[in-house]
Amino acid sequence: MKIDQIKKLHQKKYRQEFGCCLVEGEHLVLELENAAKHNPKLAAATLYVTSDYADWSSPFEKVEVSAKQMASMSDTKTPQGILAVVPMDAIAPTNHEQLTAIYLHEIQDPGNLGTILRTLAWFGGFRLLLSAGSVDPFNPKVIRSSMGALFHVPMELDVDITTLPERFNAIGCLDMEGASLSAPEFKACDCYIFGNEARGVPREYLDSLNAKAFTIPGVGLIESLNLATAVNISVYERQR
């Protein structure tokens, strides 16, 4: 891939056009190389390095570039001198129908999505479904805040919420009112729906989804938990 194409991968439009995303920095590249041990499709990644990383041994094809070229490709003010271009369709592990699904409806914050991916990878046994209109999981900010967890979590994008009832046996949703998270029915669901940071769960669909509402009991001093916190606590409770 050409240098001036790579720098365009910071924009979703070009990630979709070229089918690739950027993985920047030593730590994330190491995570990518580790993930490649279990996911042969990742061998299609290409590494771009400055002379600082000329000796870096990698399973990926390696291209040396100048510091100036690296700066033009990089998302950060002080580039580390190492980045990988990765085909997006190679990144997520194969989806398994038996994994518990976490469905996020129009999640917006890259840091929230990155943190959630880290939690799903930590616990294992989960897959992520994202609605249309969600933040792009291949956004460099998401990849960075996921600390590489993105390479370990099966994902489906642009999932239509109305298709969930035909795919899952029991749908739960997190809401301001509902049964306690520690109720035994909570663990019986195979898909959990979480709403957007500002608007919460999409009420217009809940009836037709036949979703059971659960809540994380609080003392009422503040309006809501952070979205990622609500997801992370739910995931913890589900596997507890």
Add this chain to the structure above:
Amino acid sequence: MKIDQIKKLHQKKYRQEFGCCLVEGEHLVLELENAAKHNPKLAAATLYVTSDYADWSSPFEKVEVSAKQMASMSDTKTPQGILAVVPMDAIAPTNHEQLTAIYLHEIQDPGNLGTILRTLAWFGGFRLLLSAGSVDPFNPKVIRSSMGALFHVPMELDVDITTLPERFNAIGCLDMEGASLSAPEFKACDCYIFGNEARGVPREYLDSLNAKAFTIPGVGLIESLNLATAVNISVYERQR
């Protein structure tokens, strides 16, 4: 307070000199006004508004400023036209010795601290202890990401970790190895220690603290959970 002093409150140095911090935007000011109903010390806050908010009724003294003055005071690119200057020693509710303590050692990320404050306010029954060298909780980014939860959580700053054993009966710490979080001993602690985002718990102190280690069991695909996620799950488990 003068306009050119207020704009300096974005810097910790001047917050300490003037003893005040900034609370920006309609949502946070509303949260502050709500908190003032239970915390009379907050009546010492001063509100600065542009003509857009001239009719805003508030328990606080109100000063009208020009849009240009507001822009010079504000932390955001598009100021909402309303902010409050609040004495920092009025903000946190009175500390209660019987509340469970969450001790954060050199936490760095403002978003992590804000999210943790939100979680502590949500569940209630907790207080926050921060070590020296932690991010300033009166940093505008922390206040913003706490969504006002800062006004509801008792806090102590610059707490020396070596003083914890004389103050608490049973100290727990979250670490990569330890008993499971769901072990009954976990709930028996009255103080929980969490380490810095990159370095984890401060091992050099752990022996003398006689801290019991706990872990959030994972499948080992990634190195760690996000710090705020580890705190939030622990807080959930503690009050479960």
